[in-house]
Amino acid sequence: MHQMKKFTSVSDVKNLQEIIKKALQIKENPHSETQKGKGKTIGLVFLNSSLRTRLSSQIAAQNLGLNVLTLNAAQEAWNLEFADGAIMNGDTVEHIKDAIEVLNQYCDIIAVRCFARMKSKEDDVNESILSQFEQHAKVPVVSLESATRHPLQSLADSMTITENWREDRKPKVVLTWAPHIKPISQAVGNSFTEWMQEMEVDFVIANPEGYDLDKKFTKDIKVIHNQDEALKDADFIYVKNWSSFDEYAAMPEVKENWMLTGEKLKTTNNGKVMHCLPVRRNVELSDEVMDGENSIIYQQAKNRIFSAQAVFSEILNEINA
Amino acid sequence: MHQMKKFTSVSDVKNLQEIIKKALQIKENPHSETQKGKGKTIGLVFLNSSLRTRLSSQIAAQNLGLNVLTLNAAQEAWNLEFADGAIMNGDTVEHIKDAIEVLNQYCDIIAVRCFARMKSKEDDVNESILSQFEQHAKVPVVSLESATRHPLQSLADSMTITENWREDRKPKVVLTWAPHIKPISQAVGNSFTEWMQEMEVDFVIANPEGYDLDKKFTKDIKVIHNQDEALKDADFIYVKNWSSFDEYAAMPEVKENWMLTGEKLKTTNNGKVMHCLPVRRNVELSDEVMDGENSIIYQQAKNRIFSAQAVFSEILNEINA
Amino acid sequence: MHQMKKFTSVSDVKNLQEIIKKALQIKENPHSETQKGKGKTIGLVFLNSSLRTRLSSQIAAQNLGLNVLTLNAAQEAWNLEFADGAIMNGDTVEHIKDAIEVLNQYCDIIAVRCFARMKSKEDDVNESILSQFEQHAKVPVVSLESATRHPLQSLADSMTITENWREDRKPKVVLTWAPHIKPISQAVGNSFTEWMQEMEVDFVIANPEGYDLDKKFTKDIKVIHNQDEALKDADFIYVKNWSSFDEYAAMPEVKENWMLTGEKLKTTNNGKVMHCLPVRRNVELSDEVMDGENSIIYQQAKNRIFSAQAVFSEILNEINA
Structure with missing residues (x-):
């Protein structure tokens, strides 16, 4: 016990x-x-x-x-x-x-x-x-x-990935930064990163330049500054905003649109979409993604x-x- | 069941x-x-x-x-x-x-x-x-x-009328508008109206001109613009404010004093006074009525x-x- | 029963x-x-x-x-x-x-x-x-x-004194006023005073001039306007602020420093320190006293x-x- x-x-x-x-x-x-x-x-x-x-x-x-x-x-x-x-x-x-x-x-x-x-x-x-x-x-x-x-969120996230993965190979899990209108903490991103390193997954982080998480959490995890590249063939896509860690709580300008859309989702491996909630619809991700069949976001909430x-x-x- | x-x-x-x-x-x-x-x-x-x-x-x-x-x-x-x-x-x-x-x-x-x-x-x-x-x-x-x-209020109201009526004839139930200082919704009035149409009662609504409730709720219920006339011989008097429905949320001027007083109560059939609470004392009804023996308002609350x-x-x- | x-x-x-x-x-x-x-x-x-x-x-x-x-x-x-x-x-x-x-x-x-x-x-x-x-x-x-x-506080206080006193003689209990930045009510002081009169204790109140509690509560209890004198040989020291009762809610100027410190505690009989909480540290009493071994403040809270x-x-x- x-x-x-x-x-x-x-x-x-x-x-x-x-x-x-x-x-x-x-x-x-x-x-x-x-x-x-x-x-x-x-x-x-x-x-x-x-x-x-x-x-x-x-x-x-x-x-x-x-x-x-x-x-x-x-x-x-x-x-x-x-x-x-x-x-x-x-x-x-x-x-x-x-x-x-x-x-x-x-x-x-x-x-x-x-x-x-x-x-x-x-x-x-x-x-x-x-x-x-x-x-x-x-x-x-x-x-x-x-x-x-x-950490209670990360444990629920880990449960949810486990429930949704039946294949033999490791799933590709992408934590992708999303836009927001206010400076938000890195807690969920850090924590998910920490837990994914203990899971049997291929884990990648995607965020714009200036938004790298604290090295204490990311360690030798691959951080990609190009969302399209990161999303390719992803099995799980965790969407989450955070503000800059280096220039603490700042929101450096981001030129590309990082909102997760149905279009972007098509480039993944029919990837399941995750978010810890609350989510800003049509800012962090589109209604289409939120309400689509790839979303396992309410299942996360239940867990x-x-x-x-x-x-x-x-x-x-x-x-x- | x-x-x-x-x-x-x-x-x-x-x-x-x-x-x-x-x-x-x-x-x-x-x-x-x-x-x-x-x-x-x-x-x-x-x-x-x-x-x-x-x-x-x-x-x-x-x-x-x-x-x-x-x-x-x-x-x-x-x-x-x-x-x-x-x-x-x-x-x-x-x-x-x-x-x-x-x-x-x-x-x-x-x-x-x-x-x-x-x-x-x-x-x-x-x-x-x-x-x-x-x-x-x-x-x-x-x-x-x-x-x-x-509706939970209206069910309690219906219970309370049932508990307080022992005669063979249908009771006369009057829903009377009362003064207030702010625009209040029509919800309690609408709902009571809807429920009274399902009860074995003679139901009348009294309100000043300009304060008629939505026809969807009042249907063919008699609406009287003269409080004295409506109160006559009432067995139950439900006191409640609401703002204008037609000119939505407005408070058209009312010349007469619609506050329910002990004097007005005398014209009823020893009528029982009801209110959903909270009530503005000495605005909607007088202390005398609120604290008088005809009030079944706390019984409503209990129900x-x-x-x-x-x-x-x-x-x-x-x-x- | x-x-x-x-x-x-x-x-x-x-x-x-x-x-x-x-x-x-x-x-x-x-x-x-x-x-x-x-x-x-x-x-x-x-x-x-x-x-x-x-x-x-x-x-x-x-x-x-x-x-x-x-x-x-x-x-x-x-x-x-x-x-x-x-x-x-x-x-x-x-x-x-x-x-x-x-x-x-x-x-x-x-x-x-x-x-x-x-x-x-x-x-x-x-x-x-x-x-x-x-x-x-x-x-x-x-x-x-x-x-x-x-009174629930005073009952817990009385329990706490009872738990902490094993000697045959009556303990000396001092209620001492403490500084604060805002006008606070006399409730805790009044109540403790009222209860101590029913307990087997020698009870003394110390407060600056202008801060005497309502005579209705203090009756013939000794009120001392000199903190040093009051604290001498105390077995229990109850620290609490209150504003003026006479000049109601005023805060007449106090020249001496009435904050309970480790230095002052030394003049007591290894006195136990009490407070109802919340306490303003380093205003009402010092960190040293709050965190010291003479404090039975958390025990009071538990009680x-x-x-x-x-x-x-x-x-x-x-x-x-």
């Missing part, structure tokens, strides 16, 4: 194939462990908006019999201070470390969403918020997306329940051990 | 007397079906504020053993796009149809509150939001009030639990069939 | 030692009464922000098997009117008394947070909001902090679960009687 101490990146997973298998079994029978979390409490702390993560985490926790506390931290509780040693004579009312210590008293698992704030590269790269949870939490911490990673449930279940193994 | 595929208007009810009877039985014994919704999930999606609907729907769902997910869509999730084919390069982050498709993956029943936006008559008349739920939802949809109707529970129960009959 | 009709101040507690004992027993075994609240509903109504109170009340209620409805009144429902007899032709949409009457229909227990609004001394002193709940609620009312008191659970349990005794 696998156990997990925390879940903030792929490195918290001992055996990726095992947890994907487990998540797929849970999908077959989501109510097989309804007593496992009995009498235990998970706190879902949102510092940012959420639809899928919020609902899928609640369902996953309920399927395991956990009590669920959902907290919209900024709106329902207090404006948080993040700086160590701060003299709190300004707008902030409670220090994040005090909030975490209180959550320690109330919860058996703390799950937190803390997006990149996109103001300081250093803060975001160092996970200035999640790191405080990792440092101060005395119970297992689950990331519901942090500044640099979105968010089972990826969360697999993780919570392994953490409960650890707690109950 | 009755089944229901969806609940967005009176036309989704096969037998009105049967469902009123069922709701009254549930009121006697609200915990008789605590296992019926076991392992199933209802999503309560609020695009607008709610007190009674929010709480009564949660209680009803819990009484049936359903898991409840409550989502304040705008504040907790993402700003939604409603236009088909939109190029989403503005403020909207997620298309309503993608949100609905995700809810399809997560919920066994989707309940949604989507008020009239009062900006375009065409949009509101065509139920521009609810219709997207009806079109894209793959699970039963329940209206928690939409642009033109509030919201049982009207919701009856509907959810019939929908679960359909799902479990 | 003790019963409780409501819980808004220490005077609702028949036997303080008994309820502290009960709360400590619940802490040993929080899941000993999981069926007690079965089929019953508690409404947690928040007119103000909350972290600890929100989460601890939810956990306490869930431990007792209660259904929990949490309502952020202003954001999720309607803007409330508080004035009796108001002509509601302004910003307010629903009168508090109507909201309460509806909660009466939906809940077996109503718990409410209604801070001092700090605009009118008279309104706050008279508990203009809580008093409406006490007047109109037909089910037991629990204060989650009102204009002048925070909030058990103080709430003891109260809800006694109220359920009353309801089930």
Whole structure:
């Protein structure tokens, strides 16, 4: 029986194939462990908006019999201070470390969403918020997306690729950058990149010049600055925007149109289209692609329940051990 | 055993007397079906504020053993796009149809509150939001009030009239317009009108000139522009404001005072006073009426639990069939 | 078996030692009464922000098997009117008394947070909001902090002192004012003062001139305007800011530095430091004190679960009687 101490990146997973298998079994029978979390409490702390993560985490926790506390931290509780040693004579009312210590008293698992704030590269790269949870939490911490990673999404993505691939050869998986109107973090791109390196896939990243992801995540993965070239014969196309990492949070001009269209999809190997949602239709990808039969995007969304449930279940193994 | 595929208007009810009877039985014994919704999930999606609907729907769902997910869509999730084919390069982050498709993956029943936006008559008349739920939802949809109707309210209203009428003759029921300070939708008025036509009552509508409801709802119901005349000998008086339908969302000047007062109540047949709440005291009706013994307004509010529970129960009959 | 009709101040507690004992027993075994609240509903109504109170009340209620409805009144429902007899032709949409009457229909227990609004001394002193709940609620009312008191906090504080005192003599307990940047209500200070008078402790209050609490609460308790003198040999130091009561909500200038520091702590009898949280670090007390081994602040926070659970349990005794 696998156990997990925390879940903030792929490195918290001992055996990726095992947890994907487990998540797929849970999908077959989501109510097989309804007593496992009995009498235990998970706190879902949102510092940012959420639809899928919020609902899928609640369902996953309920399927395991956990009590669920959902907290919209900024709106329902207090404006948080993040700086160590701060003299709190300004707008902030409670220090994040005090909030975490209180959550320690109330919860058996703390799950937190803390997006990149996109103001300081250093803060975001160092996970200035999640790191405080990792440092101060005395119970297992689950990331519901942090500044640099979105591991529950990546696990659901890995499940979805596994479900959709029956051939003997490795599939070609392309992560392709997409246009957007605002600077968006690299978290989903980083995280998917990290997980694909652990999967049996041929993985390629396509993005415009100026948009290369952090080398810490891409390592020796091939990065192509020409979308057409990258898409050729792709079996899976993961569409996602991110802003510049080098010139942090900037949006250098892109001359070509990187929106994924039906036309472009034709050059792939009847490729399945993925996106983590929410998606800006007709900006990141066309209606035609979104609503077309190659999209497995809603299946990804559904798998968010089972990826969360697999993780919570392994953490409960650890707690109950 | 009755089944229901969806609940967005009176036309989704096969037998009105049967469902009123069922709701009254549930009121006697609200915990008789605590296992019926076991392992199933209802999503309560609020695009607008709610007190009674929010709480009564949660209680009803819990009484049936359903898991409840409550989502304040705008504040907790993402700003939604409603236009088909939109190029989403503005403020909207997620298309309503993608949100609905995700809810399809997560919920066994989707309940949604989507008020009239009062900006375009065409949009509101065509139920521009609810219709997207009806079109894209793959699970039963329940209206928690939409642009033109509030059927869970009307079912509770019908229950309340039934509970309060013991005589052999048909009661005289008057829906009377009341003053307000802002343009309010016609949903409650329309819906009550629609339901009263299915009930064994003598139904009359009183409103100032310029405030006639949509003919689609009023059909051949008598509309009187003189409140005193309408109130005479009324057994039930339903007080409700709405803005102009013809000159959409306008508030044509009204010379007479249409606020329901104790004085006016004396001209009725010791009539019971109804309102869906929230009510603007001393604008729509006087404190004296609100707090007087003829008010059955809080009883209406209580019946919201049982009207919701009856509907959810019939929908679960359909799902479990 | 003790019963409780409501819980808004220490005077609702028949036997303080008994309820502290009960709360400590619940802490040993929080899941000993999981069926007690079965089929019953508690409404947690928040007119103000909350972290600890929100989460601890939810956990306490869930431990007792209660259904929990949490309502952020202003954001999720309607803007409330508080004035009796108001002509509601302004910003307010629903009168508090109507909201309460509806909660009466939906809940077996109503718990409410209604801070001092700090605009009118008279309104706050008279508990203009809580008093409406006490007047109109037909089910037991629990204060989650009102204009002048925070009794669930004070019960948790009393538990915490009990847990941390093993000597035969009475401990010296000092409530010491602390600096802040905004006018804060006297509720926590008042309430702690009220409870300490019922405990076997030597109780002293220290605050700057101009900051004396309402005589109604302090009665003949010693109030010292010199912090150093008050702290001497203290066994427990409760740190808390409040604004002026006499010159209501003002913040008269304070020349000395009242922030609790490690240096000041040395003059106590190895005193335990308490605070209700949220705390402004390095304004009310120093990081050194907050993170030091004398702090029992997180233990106080944890005890909030058990103080709430003891109260809800006694109220359920009353309801089930």
